[in-house]
Amino acid sequence: xxxxxxxxxxxxxxxxxxxxxxxxxxxxxxxxxxxxxxxxxxxxxxxxxxxxxxxxxxxxxxxxxxxxxxxxxxxxxxxxxxxxxxxxxxxxxxxxxxxxxxxxxxxxxxxxxxxxxxxxxxxxxxxxxxxxxxxxxxxxxxxxxxxxxxxxxxxxxxxxxxxxxxxxxxxxxxxxxxxxxxxxxxxxxxxxxxxxxxxxxxxxxxxxxxxxxxxxxxxxxxxxxxxxxxxxxxxxxxxxxxxxxxxxxxxxx
Amino acid sequence: xxxxxxxxxxxxxxxxxxxxxxxxxxxxxxxxxxxxxxxxxxxxxxxxxxxxxxxxxxxxxxxxxxxxxxxxxxxxxxxxxxxxxxxxxxxxxxxxxxxxxxxxxxxxxxxxxxxxxxxxxxxxxxxxxxxxxxxxxxxxxxxxxxxxxxxxxxxxxxxxxxxxxxxxxxxxxxxxxxxxxxxxxxxxxxxxxxxxxxxxxxxxxxxxxxxxxxxxxxxxxxxxxxx
Numbered sequence: 297x298x299x300x301x302x303x304x305x306x307x308x309x310x311x312x313x314x315x316x317x318x319x320x321x322x323x324x325x326x327x328x329x330x331x332x333x334x335x336x337x338x339x340x341x342x343x344x345x346x347x348x349x350x351x352x353x354x355x356x357x358x359x360x361x362x363x364x365x366x367x368x369x370x371x372x373x374x375x376x377x378x379x380x381x382x383x384x385x386x387x388x389x390x391x392x393x394x395x396x397x398x399x400x401x402x403x404x405x406x407x408x409x410x411x412x413x414x415x416x417x418x419x420x421x422x423x424x425x426x427x428x429x430x431x432x433x434x435x436x437x438x439x440x441x442x443x444x445x446x447x448x449x450x451x452x453x454x455x456x457x458x459x460x461x462x463x464x465x466x467x468x469x470x471x472x473x474x475x476x477x478x479x480x481x482x483x484x485x486x487x488x489x490x491x492x493x494x495x496x497x498x499x500x501x502x503x504x505x506x507x508x509x510x511x512x513x514x515x516x517x518x519x520x521x522x523x524x525x526x527x528x529x530x531x532x533x534x535x536x537x538x539x540x541x542x543x544x545x546x547x548x549x
Numbered sequence: 550x551x552x553x554x555x556x557x558x559x560x561x562x563x564x565x566x567x568x569x570x571x572x573x574x575x576x577x578x579x580x581x582x583x584x585x586x587x588x589x590x591x592x593x594x595x596x597x598x599x600x601x602x603x604x605x606x607x608x609x610x611x612x613x614x615x616x617x618x619x620x621x622x623x624x625x626x627x628x629x630x631x632x633x634x635x636x637x638x639x640x641x642x643x644x645x646x647x648x649x650x651x652x653x654x655x656x657x658x659x660x661x662x663x664x665x666x667x668x669x670x671x672x673x674x675x676x677x678x679x680x681x682x683x684x685x686x687x688x689x690x691x692x693x694x695x696x697x698x699x700x701x702x703x704x705x706x707x708x709x710x711x712x713x714x715x716x717x718x719x720x721x722x723x724x725x726x727x728x729x730x731x732x733x734x735x736x737x738x739x740x741x742x743x744x745x746x747x748x749x750x751x752x753x754x755x756x757x758x759x760x761x762x763x764x765x766x767x768x769x770x771x772x773x774x775x776x
Contacts, residue, residue, distance in 0.1 A: 310641075321641065374645030400642040407635050454744075470646055472654060473632035475557075505558060514635030515557030515628055518734040519653040521646050532737070533744040539558060540740025546553055 299332030302390065306398040307342055309354055312411050315418075319411065323398070331391040335378060336361060336368065338390055339401075355413040361386040363527060366462030369469070370415055371402040376466035376525040384464060384527045404469035408476070408511045421511045422463050422479060428507035429500035430483040432492050451489045458485035460528040467522035467530075473514030478522040480504050481534035488541055498548070501541035558738075560628050565735040567621040572732060572757070574614055575724065579764045586771050591700025598699035602678070622664060629657045652730040659727045666720040673706060673713070674699075707772035714769035725762025729754050 305326050312319030326345070329338055336358050343353035359367035368385040372378035378388040393399060401415055409417040461482035468476045484501050487493025493500075516535060523532045553559040581601065584594040601607050647654055677683040678697060685705055686697040706713055732754035736742045742750055 371640055371642070374640065374642040376646075379645070402640055402642060405636055405638050405640055407637050470644070472636075472644065474635035475632070505556060506552070509557055512635060514632035515561055516738075517561075517628075517632070517653065517656065518730070518737050519647060519651070521644070524646050531744055531747075533742065533747050536737045536740050536742035536747070538740075539738055542558055543562070543740050 299330045299391070302329045302331060302393065302395050303327060304396055305329055305393060306396075307338075307401060308398055309401045310403055310411075310415055311354070312403075312414055315410050315412060321400075329390055331389065331393075333390045334361070334386060335370075335372070335388040335390065336386050355416045357416050358386060363387045364462060366464040369404050369417060369419075369465060371404060371469055373400055376404070376470040377464075377527055381524070382527055382529050384462075384466075387527075404465050406465070406468045406474040406513070408474070408513050409465060409468070417465075419463070419465050421513070422465060422476070424511060425476060425480060425504050425507045426463075426483060429496065429503035430487075431496070432487055433495045434492075445491055447490060455486050455489035458482045458489070458530060458534050461486075461526075461530055462528060464527065466525045466527060468513060470521045470525035471514065471516075472519060472521065473517055475516045475522075476508050476511075476513040477516035477535050477538070478526060478530060478532065480508055481532070481538040482530050484538045484541055485534040488537055497541065498545045501538055502545050505538075505542055557628075557631070560624055561738045563620055563624045564628065565738040567617045567624070568731050568735045570614075570617045571621060572728060574617070575761060579761060582768055583764065585700070585703060585768050589775075591698070591704070594700045594703070595696055595698060599696040602697070618667075622660070625657055625660055652726045653734070656727065656730060659723055663720065663723050663727060666716065666723070669716065670720070674702065677702060704772055704776070707769045708776045711773060714773050717769040718766040721765030722762045724765060725758040725760075727758075728761055729758035732757055 306323050307326060308321050308323045310319055311322050324342055324345070326338065326342055329341065333341070336356075339354065339356060346353045357367045357369055359365040361368075363384045363386060366384075368377075370377065370385045372385070372388070377383060377385045379392050380388050403409075403411050403415040404417045404419075406417070408421040409419055412418050458481070461479060463479060465479070467478035468474050471477075484504060487500065488497060518532065518535070520532055523530060581594070581597045584597050585591075588594060644654075652659060677686070678699065683702055685701040686699065707717075733742070733747065733750035734754075736750050737747070
């Protein structure tokens with residue numbers, strides 16, 4: 297069955313020439329968009345239209361377009377990654393939109409993620425948090441036999457659930473406090489549940505927490521919006537573990 | 550330690566612990582208040598009020614309780630201001646993910662409204678009991694010991710001023726809503742939660758919220774209907 301065609305849609309996009317420029321919304325009209333298109337394909341069509349008209353195309357982040365790289369962002373109609381659950385923007389399809397609808401496209405609005413251009417933001421802050429403690433020590437030398445490190449299935453599953461984080465920033469973008477706690481929790485949790493993560497366990501949560509505060513992210517108030525927006529459905533239960541790891545380290549101090 | 554106190558998590562631990570302490574206080578408060586419903590003679594309630602006014606342990610707890618409220622309120626304001634700063638520019642399309650009325654999104658507003666009620670509540674009872682006195686307090690009957698007739702003060706307000714009844718019912722509901730988020734959130738903040746316990750704590754939070762909302766609202770409604 298052929299996909300339906302949206303005869304006309306309106307795309308209201310945030311345009312900003314550079315980080316310091318004052319931005320504004322501009323509305324573009326698009327015709328004959330297939331509902332089978334992905335959201336980013338629609339953006340490509342829009343950009344093609346803009347270029348043909350001699351205008352500056354819209355700058356937006358994208359890379360793998362299969363939901364695993366964490367490059368795409370976009371806050372669409374009041375939802376990070378658009379009005380669908382457990383998907384990144386690149387996995388969002390135009391079938392989620394209706395004929396004649398105005399689609400509002402905004403960049404992540406987080407103080408620590410400054411706009412570079414249009415709807416593209418600088419997410420270096422996440423890299424900095426990761427560098428502060430999101431790593432493990434691995435010794436050089438011979439490879440130890442995998443069977444010597446026993447890990448229960450439950451622990452492995454929970455660590456893997458946390459490790460599914462792609463660092464897209466939807467959690468901070470959707471959080472009313474622009475808090476990076478779900479990201480932080482995922483990065484701490486993926487190691488906290490595994491023996492390999494124990495070497496740095498004492499300093500990891502403390503260092504990453506301090507970096508998050510320093511970069512100007514807000515604090516967590518447990519609204520749970522982040523886990524709903526997260527394309528990988530990472531649970532806020534990991535935030536409890538992060539807090540536990542932090543307080544354990546602090547009390548021992 | 551100094552960086553713990555100024556870190557976002559440190560600030561939140563204060564909110565969490567004072568919040569849980571205030572829930573304990575409200576549990577005691579509600580338990581004693583229910584004497585208003587279960588004993589129309591007012592003797593039990595007067596005895597309870599007298600115990601609360603004279604017991605040395607309670608006297609020690611009174612300033613600690615006040616401190617708990619003050620920390621909870623000041624820290625909430627502080628945290629909210631910092632969190633607002635983290636997003637200099639908001640979304641034109643708003644937030645369509647969580648409903649606008651979700652208690653978790655409105656803890657500061659709910660808390661603010663409860664604070665307004667708290668001031669009124671203190672003027673209604675505490676000020677009259679401790680400072681200014683009131684003619685209604687003078688004639689407690691049915692007990693051997695000398696004590697204030699607190700029951701008369703409370704019943705007079707609820708029977709003769711329906712506007713106050715309405716305010717007290719609203720406040721009861723606000724406190725209940727505040728706790729449906731606050732209770733489980735407090736455990737989450739101090740790390741005492743996981744994927745299994747989060748569900749249980751959320752259930753308990755809703756249960757306690759409903760008990761507080763219904764319990765506190767029932768008292769003015771009872772006086773309004775019965776007398």
